[in-house]
Amino acid sequence: MFKIEDIRKDFPILSRKVHGKPLVYLDNGATSQTPIQVINTIVDYYSNYNANIHRGVHTLSQEATDKYETARYKIQNHFNAKHAHEIILTSGTTESINLVAHGFASLLKKNDEVIVSSLEHHSNIVPWQMLCEKTGAFLKVIPMNDEGDLVMEEYDKLLSKKTKLVFVNHISNALGTINPIKYIIEKGHQVGAAVLIDGAQACPHIKPDVQELDVDFYVASAHKMCGPTGVGMLYGKESWLKKLPPYQGGGEMIAEVTFEKTTYANLPHKFEAGTPNICGGIAFGTAIDYLNNIGFDNIATYEHELLEYATKKLLEIEGLKIYGTSKNKTSVISFNLNGIHPYDVGTILDKLGIAVRTGHHCAQPIMAYYKIPGTVRASFAFYNTKEEIDVLVEGVKKAKMMLS
């Protein structure tokens, strides 16, 4: 196991103050913090080898290209993809999902069915609704239960030969529920459906193996896993990526352009039009190295200790209700204080230096299920401490006293 004090030294931001108090950063579900190793990669790129990639004849361009494509190999190895060209670098999870939804517009037909879960982030709902509007396909929804788990018996009933696509998150950003994606993928494949898994909330905590999962598409954002914002990835099985038309037209994604006809580049460049976030992609690779050096088993063990400790301490506060009590969840706790709006709680916590997220977390269907406007969400990472949880708990007690 790692030494927490050594880990925290990697994160300059954790030493700052907010309203004169030490920052207690518990909004990792929104974005993770950035270790100095990733920051140094960004400084190094812009200081020493910033250049456009893939076509430059000069040394800087070749150095930048080598580093960028090395990052692609790191991402391939991390997710255990069979080929590096199955890794498409995008601006993040949202773009990755939209890329696949755009592609399926040419594959779906009227009355086809697609399945989404109740636990999704809006970025894994809205693109598919747009797809259904465009194609005449029908959106079916896997229901959730009070614990915040998906009801698999209902999923089984939704599946049929009409089902062409299933898209579910690996982990719920609002509740922390870890979904049974292996089962979801296998059952989807039994009826001939393609399955996309939204890994945005999973990748800080879990190291997915896309070949073991046999998933067709897996998406992630670098900023959720200690990388920079504005870069992420789409893994797609080669067979599927070859079926999908290009997402955007422009430079990089072509083989030959004439006014009569344009032919497209091979994978992965068919889906990578224009100048990419070169520095972000390289820094994404550094973030992956950083997390693997700590070890995902160590991260999972430590974060589970934090989750258990925080759950126990918060439930000692009378009138506090936790939403999302699945037996299979990561270090995310959504809660409310009886009769107090989450926004008011979050505002008071901020004054105490504590950063949490309040609101619907871009998961309004979940809030509708619980009949609440939103929650206070504390989301923990491997660089948080039990002492920080104690500060959170005292802050919640203070908010309750002030707002009751």
Ligand SMILES: Cc1ncc(COP(=O)(O)O)c(CNc2co[nH]c2=O)c1O
């Ligand atoms: C499960 C899930 N899917 C997709 C996204 C979108 O990722 P992006 O394209 O990198 O923005 C998020 C972001 N979740 C959150 C962003 O802020 N608070 C959150 O919980 C997410 O948690």
